Amino acid sequence: MRVNEEQTTISVALEDLTREVERLHADGYRLVQIGCTDIGGSYEINYSFDKDYRFRNLRLTVGPETEVPSISGTYWGAFVYENEMHDLFGIPVTGINIDFKGTFIRSAEKYPFSVTRRGGDPCRNA
Amino acid sequence: MGLFEMTKTVLRNLAGGPATRRYPAVPARTSPLTRGHVVFNPAACRSCGLCSRRCPCEAIRIEKEAKIWEIDRLRCAACGDCVEGCPFGGLTMEQTYLPPVVEHTVERHTITYVKPEKPAKKPADESAGA
């Protein structure tokens, strides 16, 4: 049995994020992942949703210290991704339902993947 | 549920012996494809450096002028990429695993490949005759 899988990506602005997410939630989409990439000096955050194998992706581009509102009011399980994003990249996310305040992923260096990390080499290979 | 089910199971287990292999007294089960460790043939290596470039763990180092080929066994993951990549058959994969070591040393080999002498080219007027 084969179901066609389509992937669509739309860019969204910071103010419209909560509204778009609520619209997808009312439509019956489930949250797949929230991922962060650093391009140049800013972060690109991808919010991925899926329903019946139809894949929708919301893309948000923010600078290093911009505060991002949490979507855990709509999707309860989003706290895992948002805490991880905060602990690894240093993006301040406001209003997470279970906020670990930096202790979710305990690492030797604070915000190891952020664009402003010290040293130039992304991975110190011994 | 029949009678004496447990007794039958116990007797079957007693008669059968242990279900595991007594490794290392008995050698481990291997198949012809098992990736154990990489073996280097110094006489076939032409120092092209393909194995060193393909290694995903950066375990192989070559010094062309000093004719040294070294492998760091503790970095090698036995993936077999170098064996596939060597165009001259200088590397093979053996099936046995290497025993554990207590100190970290790097294995060095001296490359002994000698380029075969090409027969000396005769000047044209000598070979053109008859």
Added chain:
Amino acid sequence: MPERIVVPFGPQHPVLPEPIHLDLVLEDETVVEAVPSIGYIHRGLEQLVQKREFPEYVYVAERICGICSFMHALCYCQGVEHIMGIEVPDRARYLRTIWSECSRLHSHLLWLGLFADAMGFENLFMRSWQLRESVLDVLEDTTGGRVIQGTCKIGGVRRDIEPEKLGEMHRALDSFEEKCRDLTDVFLNDETVKYRLRGLGVVGKDAAYALGAVGPTVRASGVRVDLRETGYAAYGDLDFRPVVETTGDCYARCAVRAGELFTSIDLIRQAIDAMPDGPLDVKVKGMPDGEYFSRVEQPRGEVVHYLRGNGTKHLVRSRIRTPTLANIPMLVKMLPGAQLADVPVVVLSIDPCISCTER
């Protein structure tokens, strides 16, 4: 007002295959709240993509996890192949399917053994792992490695399975299926096992879907989500049905995985019967430029590899979202109400693979 105490569970615990830390808030013996904490095994594998060229990264992707290793490599290869527009030959797709299903059999048998051990039933643990040895022998004979296969590469597969070996596997599947039936009979019909598992960690259908859980954990609550239905690799040509249960407790999760054993055996039989001839791989030319979300059904659920390239040998970003990370919110919702002695069983019922979560 009963007193509340906090008991740390993990990171070292005999029942956990990998380290995860949970702070359990208890009132007498009942768990009231659970607070997870991860980060014990973070190796920074996503950053390694900037150091390893994209064909070499397959080896890193394989070693993210030992239990679901082939499917990580498959997901990565599919992602890069989609970005570069490479079409994999048919024989390679069927071989990948066979190895994926062997991986799934091996993973579910491992999980059944660990689950029996968590309940205290050690003999059943030994029997499950003894059965798992025959799957590992097949994997070793066909790929060279018991746990890390090393056969998937961008453009196809590195190794072939000869027709004699395929015939041998097909014949061995009958007796293997017989032994699986005996084993799952104990898991599903034994009185003590049922007494331990029924009614434990119940999550309803809507709650499970809203929490974003994936895999057998969510299929046990009645939600029918199985990525093999999208038809990647050779699944589009094979006929199968996802296993779905409705009760949503630990017994249902065990039943889903036991049922998937038989689906896998059936899929391997179908793939061997329909195996086409042809080349094993295609030559890879050029560099990846673009992005793609590649999704595959691992034994634990849906894994997403987000890959992005910009035309150079090194990919810019690889983001891996593993199924256990999506199941952690469901674990946090499942634990309140359980007794302290049942916590290992509940934690293990989502099949935690923390080395994947913490790449």
